[in-house]
Amino acid sequence: MAGIVAGATSATLLIVGIFWWNCCYKLDDEVSGVLFGDEFQMGWNLGKLGKGGFGVVYKGYLRDSDTYVAVKRISKASKQGIKEYASEVKIISQLRHKNLVKLIGQCHEKGELILVYELMANSSLDSYLFKGKTLLTWEVRFKIVQDLASALFYLHEEGDHCVLHRDIKASNIMLDSSFNAKLGDFGLARLVDHEKASQTTHLAGTLGYLAPECVSSGKASKESDVYSFGVVALEIACGRRSIESKYEESQVPLVAWVWDSYGSQRLLDVADPKLSMNFDAKQMECLLMIGLWCVHPDQHFRPSIRQTIQVLNFEAPWPKLPSTRPTATYNAQITSEIQTSEPCFSDMSIMVPR
Structure with missing residues (x-):
């Protein structure tokens, strides 16, 4: 009798449990449908x-x-x-x-x-620079760089802690209805003390925007964020991705191509041809010089974001850069926190090209 009673009780509890489960999840689905609409569910x-x-x-x-x-x-x-x-x-x-x-x-x-x-009504910056949306005028582009610099200065200097974003790139720069730029996606960001301003972690970021010392050591810093900012600045000026195979071999790495043009005193030749020369030449040259300064292979020669803003606002002289891009070689033990939109890598050696 005790076994029969126990079995009956267990069966009753199971039935009640299944009924409760179904009701709760049906309600949860209904709530989700109200909040997000059928397209979210189906x-x-x-x-x-x-x-x-x-x-x-x-x-x-x-x-x-x-x-x-x-x-x-x-x-x-x-x-x-x-x-x-x-x-x-x-x-x-x-x-x-x-x-x-x-x-x-x-x-x-x-x-x-x-x-x-x-x-953000106008989606992300990359959809305009690389995916054929409406052409961004030079005035809008220059303002986007200023907005991004302002955001980075706030993250690095103005809070109780320094925030290292670690994934600054065109697809994470959003544009509102007035084309004001806002930096988003803080999934890889880290908080560090202002005094330290760096953190050794697993390698994280997106290929083409990663500073060479990040590949070598896995150490993120203000300087590595500045490197990524510099790549974005060059992309905005040139209207092309940092790495794009459709170009000639000498032009595939954007940074190397722009630096070669600078060394050959043909810097303005790299300006986005889609602009049809409709840009302020002084601002264009300034932006390209800032971009090269920020992507210097040696992090100790890069500017702070404060210095970048001063030059961007023509409040300080332009940097003096070598005509040939310095070469840096790194032996890297790479772990698997490359941004998931990009391939992941195992142990490898990386040579940063000239």
């Missing part, structure tokens, strides 16, 4: 803004505030995505600056990791 095409390394970004709507937002759903299959989510919430929620993408809220329930940001 379509994966409608309302989709883009796909990053650790998840998909959708366009959402907040009824209470009558506001459209960007909703990032972290991939459940990505362990690195969970780390990115935690870093994003920890760091960017503490930051407030006009040139940083604002994190509105987050949610982590029933295995879902959701980040909600302000919606």
